[in-house]
Amino acid sequence: MDVIRLAGIAKSYRNGEVVTPVLHGIDLVVGAGEYVALMGPSGSGKSTLMNLLGLLDRADAGHYQLAGRDVTELNAAQQAEVRNQTIGFVFQSFNLLKRMNVQENVALPLLYAGQSRAAARTRAQELLDQVGLGALAKRLPSQLSGGQQQRVAIARALACRPPLLLADEPTGNLDTQTTEDVLALLDALNRDQGLSIVLVTHENDVAAHAKRLVRLKDGRVVYDGAPGGAG
Ligand SMILES: Nc1ncnc2c1ncn2[C@@H]1O[C@H](COP(=O)(O)OP(=O)(O)OP(=O)(O)O)[C@@H](O)[C@H]1O
Numbered sequence: 001m002d003v004i005r006l007a008g009i010a011k012s013y014r015n016g017e018v019v020t021p022v023l024h025g026i027d028l029v030v031g032a033g034e035y036v037a038l039m040g041p042s043g044s045g046k047s048t049l050m051n052l053l054g055l056l057d058r059a060d061a062g063h064y065q066l067a068g069r070d071v072t073e074l075n076a077a078q079q080a081e082v083r084n085q086t087i088g089f090v091f092q093s094f095n096l097l098k099r100m101n102v103q104e105n106v107a108l109p110l111l112y113a114g115q116s117r118a119a120a121r122t123r124a125q126e127l128l129d130q131v132g133l134g135a136l137a138k139r140l141p142s143q144l145s146g147g148q149q150q151r152v153a154i155a156r157a158l159a160c161r162p163p164l165l166l167a168d169e170p171t172g173n174l175d176t177q178t179t180e181d182v183l184a185l186l187d188a189l190n191r192d193q194g195l196s197i198v199l200v201t202h203e204n205d206v207a208a209h210a211k212r213l214v215r216l217k218d219g220r221v222v223y224d225g226a227p228g229g230a231g
């Protein structure tokens with residue numbers, strides 16, 4: 001099954017009288033278990049596209065099927081439900097809650113999903129073990145390195161077992177070594193658990209971890225093929 005099917009997606013931003021067209025008829029199919037890097041110049045529409053994929057914003061035209069379900073016409077509450085069940089998000093800024101320890105941060109989406117405190121704690125610890133941070137569960141985010149914080153954010157994103165991870169420049173704030181740690185984790189999640197990943201990056205070295213590269217320019221797909229290929 002395809003995890004993402006976009007057909008003819010168009011998007012403009014409107015601020016009063018000013019209309020900024022950003023995406024022009026994007027067609028994109030991502031199969032389950034794929035690992036796609038999304039690249040393109042600043043302003044080409046990568047984050048706009050990720051926000052549409054993540055049901056954080058709506059297209060003006062086109063159709064979107066997410067995990068086999070047409071989500072184009074869903075209302076906001078229905079979109080939120082699909083989003084919570086289907087998508088994990090990771091951003092450049094880790095967005096961890098400062099006053100909660102690492103385990104509590106990872107447990108939070110599970111509590112929102114209605115799990116008991118005990119079940120959420122157990123699952124959070126299991127996730128932290130999986131990302132190699134089990135021993136740091138009781139630390140505050142500020143007591144972790146950037147790469148460790150991003151691994152916590154990945155654990156949190158995967159708490160409710162979404163089939164799709166959307167990552168917008170997840171290594172943008174990290175140095176070379178910690179970038180490698182985070183990329184190794186994403187590689188393993190894709191390879192061992194069949195997690196589908198769409199990752200935005202400006203770095204060729206990061207994109208090289210994906211199995212497919214999609215390049216945007218001026219809101220259009222101008223390359224779709226092997227990473228390191230022309231474009
Ligand atoms: N809320 C908004 N209102 C108006 N214009 C916006 C808004 N968000 C983005 N834009 C414009 O849409 C275009 C695409 O922005 P987007 O953030 O998708 O680019 P990007 O490819 O993610 O760039 P970067 O690599 O710098 O993150 C830009 O011209 C930007 O100025």
Ligand SMILES: [Mg+2]
Pocket residue numbers: 046047048
């Ligand atoms: Mg962006």
